[in-house]
Amino acid sequence: MSQTPLVLGLVLLAALLHAVWNALIKSSEDSWLTTVMVFAAGSFACALLLPFVPVPARESWSYLALGALLHNVYVTFLVLCYRFGDLSHVYPLARGSGPLLVALLSGRVVGETLAAGEFGGVALISIGILSLALDRSVATPEGRRAAALALGTGVWIAGYTLVDAMGVRRSGTTLGYIVWLQAVEAVPFLGVSLALRGRAVFAFARSAAGGRGALGGLMATFGYSLVLWAYSLGAIAPIAALRETSTILAAVIGTLLLGEPFGRRRILAAALVAAGVVLINA
Secondary structure, three states: OOOOHHHHHHHHHHHHHHHHHHHHHOOOOOHHHHHHHHHHHHHHHHHHHHHHOOOOOHHHHHHHHHHHHHHHHHHHHHHHHHHHOOHHHHHHHHHHHHHHHHHHHHHHHHOOOOOHHHHHHHHHHHHHHHHOOOOHHHHOHHHHHHHHHHHHHHHHHHHHHHHHHHHHHHOOOHHHHHHHHHHHOOHHHHHHHHHHHHHHHHHHHOOHHHHHHHHHHHHHHHHHHHHHHHHOOOOHHHHHHHHOOHHHHHHHHHHHHHOOOOHHHHHHHHHHHHHHHHHHOO
16 A cells, blocks of 8 residues: 555655754764764753643553663664764665564564565665665675674664554554653663763763754654654555665765765665655555
């Protein structure tokens, strides 16, 4: 079943925001502190909204807690990926493997069986994204470690995707769940970061790089809010795959604004992703 124009529009806008905020912070010298700012800005913005939104239904609280935990594990893995591997290598591996896992698990976990065209579309999008990660770095021990961490990150992406989708559907209030999840999810990561690098966190927050991280955090929060809203309206696996078109959009932004070459591999990846989008919506 094809996605409605509303769902398609929400997810593609979220993908664009994801690509933009990643482009904003990709040049940061300290990925951990940048991630702190991304998390902190989004969490603070949502915390300010808590008095104005409903509390999610009790049936969704366990999903909310588990989803928040999975987001923290995912972010930790992501930071480690960027420490040991190049963005152009680990990012597509992480973002491309997640949708495939969601597609394979969604039938068993949430009872959503994909039509042949939808599954084919998810597969094409994932293959297109994963193709961006093909390089010679996997021949080195460092490259293999980075690849393993990236694939592990994809597992956590699949985990929080399924948990968040089930939680928002049981919450009784989509807006309330969106705000509560993103208000509380950053607390563990921020607590650990302040305990380990308290002075550095505050110094970084006052810098220009900290400002870019905070801006990226607001964009990330709004973008994921759109994705959560879409989960309440449509099937999980195609939405998860459509969201990861951000990888191709980031490559386009890198070419147009950062002077990076697009190349034949990126052209092929973009064509596969575009074909996958068409299949999902056929």
